[in-house]
Amino acid sequence: MASTNRAVVFHNPQDMRVDTLDFPKLQMPNGKKAPHGVILRIVATNICGSDLHIWRGSFPVPEGMVMGHEMTGEVVEVGPDVEFLSEGDIVSVPFNVACGRCRNCRARRTDVCETTNPAVSCGAYGFNLGDWTGGQAEYLFVPYADFQLLRFPDRDQAMAKMRDLALLSDILPTAFHGLMEAGAKPGSTVYIAGAGPVGRCGAAAARLLGASCIIVGDYHQDRLELMRQNGCETIDLSQDVPLTDQIEAILGEPMVDCAVDYVGSEAHGIGRESQDMNPAYAINQVLDATRAGGATGIIGVYGPDPLAKSKAEQEGTFPIDFGKAWIKSPRIAAGQAPIMHYNRELMQAILWDRMPYLSDMLNTKIISLDEAPAAYGTFDTGVSDKFIIDPHGLIPA
Template identity: 80%
Template sequence: MAGNRSVVLRGVKNMQVEDLDFPKLQMPNGKKAPHGVVLKIVASNICGSDLHIYRGSFPAPEGMVMGHEMTGEVVEIGSDVEFLKEGDLVSVPFNVACGRCRNCRNGRTEVCQTCNPDADSAAYGFNLGGWDGGQAEYLFVPYADFQLLKFPDRDQAMEKIRDLALLSDILPTAFHGLMEAGAKPGSTVYLAGAGPVGRCGAAAARLLGASCIIVGDHDKDRLALMKRNGCETIDLNEDVPLQDQIEKILGEPMVDCAVDYVGTEAHGIGKDADKEDPAYAINQVIDVTRAGGATGIIGIYGPDPLAESKDEQNGIYPIEFGNAWIKSPKITAGQAPIMHYNYELMQAILWDRMPYLSDMLQTKVISLDDAPQAYADFDNGSQEKYIIDPHGMIAS
């Protein structure tokens, strides 16, 4: 049987490509999994969330295979799999979900109760249940009939694979933030962060028919990219209160809905732009959401061993809730249930309803051997969204 070359975590800012064993149809605890399949990976992206692990702010065990944004071809099928066949091209939701527990049956696949013995949440390549990631040549996927999104036409899918590769995480995650924030036709929207998931948020906001899409970031190149794609932009290096900058654009200081796509690596505004504070972005989006509006908190929050304060190391953040309470806010946080959105977003891509997605994301296809350097470049501020192509299947 073939091996499985994989991107492996070997310490802080230390990714290595290693040759591991070919995946078996079995769960992390060794139990056989006739409900699973093995995929030949076609595309596996490097996500901003992977940088949390790379930098050491999200603890993960040494030797873990990285990656949670996968698209692949079915090459081996368990005996209980009924609706997939060898050669099918599929998208893998990053949430590992059984489809059988109470939460999964209610569509809450991001909080599956059975796939992680330590918490009601499981994910590939994320130290959440012991699941190997998919920055590799091959990947085992359990509960395949339930989890996997099959593309209806393989040739059509390969023509649009750079965009369809986003369905495993960042596009549905960005869309989820907007849905939880109540975005709809005519909404005014503020998006904190113009990284890859924030850019997916801008594309999703356009798909939803938002009227004015405002994006805030400290990186001038990212802001220029957003401006080129029809967004209003706010340079958070300017020493002007965020509400004032929004009022300059809209004529009023608040928006209908706002989404935090940054998380714990947020920085301040103006004179505080060089200061990292995990609570900055969440407080900013709460502050600029109008009374009766809603906010989606999509950026990652959790215990961070690299944080400056003891509270923040333990996942306790100074949220300015007292100032927001009078506005009757709706605030939703957490991972996205990818399966709740990925089919419809797939159709939007296949029917060319998101033709601007590739330009917004600046996708770059790389080999498996290039992955360690891509991590370093991404960590140093590269604007590109890296897609690992382990088998050379994506056309240049």
């Protein structure tokens, strides 16, 4: 067993470093022993678009915090109260830290666990939500392991499909959740705001659901080309044409059945406003694009942002065009996804080859732990890659 743990650590905005830390213990952030936990050797740990909020300084975290919340690992140490997991199991770690015991967890609302963060009903790894250590590291402690961890049924099969299965910890179930909240179903027309990795997962999930026309809007041409190659219609948001006009040019009507905002508070405008950042742009775009009686999912991260222009936006108050949207009787759902609500079914879809296009749409790129700090800067330029960190060199080429 190793005695140390190398990890990607936040020092300042745009300053991530690989530091050597102590090997994790079966211990909660408050120091209490955790016999219900396990230690994982990390097989895959991804850089998420949400991590970029931290990298840029939009989401403040303490110096020295270990980054990462999208982890897949091998069980190497088992607490004495763990009954259903064994050393050697390959598992997916939902990014929501959830106890499995509170009212919300028992209702499968693991996104708002009431006990894993004393400040608010929401715990997450590597995101300053409950002091949970992140997983962009060689090893990770996971509490409440019997409840939280999704075990893959066959080790060899899991390793062979790791590029896809690594997406189960966050972005694929998160993308799917956005579509569920927006009411997507077979035959639906769907607008996806943002062709970053989670938006591309949304397009893949819309295909799995049988959506008819999947329209993806973005500014980056390589991302849009990747979507076109995988059967989606695209909208170049840098063009000075209203979004609804561009939708009408595709569908023959200026609206879709459902729309999902996968961008969040760092959204930009359309056309001449495409260089301007405004936290409310993406929300207002999806509200405008959704038909009367339709629904929208707000999956992008929103919250107080110290980099925003106005004092209100810095405090997390945004100018939503709700008065204009109200007459359409909209249904709006927002927040983090309860990963455990979807991850098992999506795992089965991957294992049984119902999403063979997933890796192509995500454009996954495997990197080492030492390459991770530089990959943050590359990712922030808008490249079409989804970076998966392989700390131990375990993922097949």
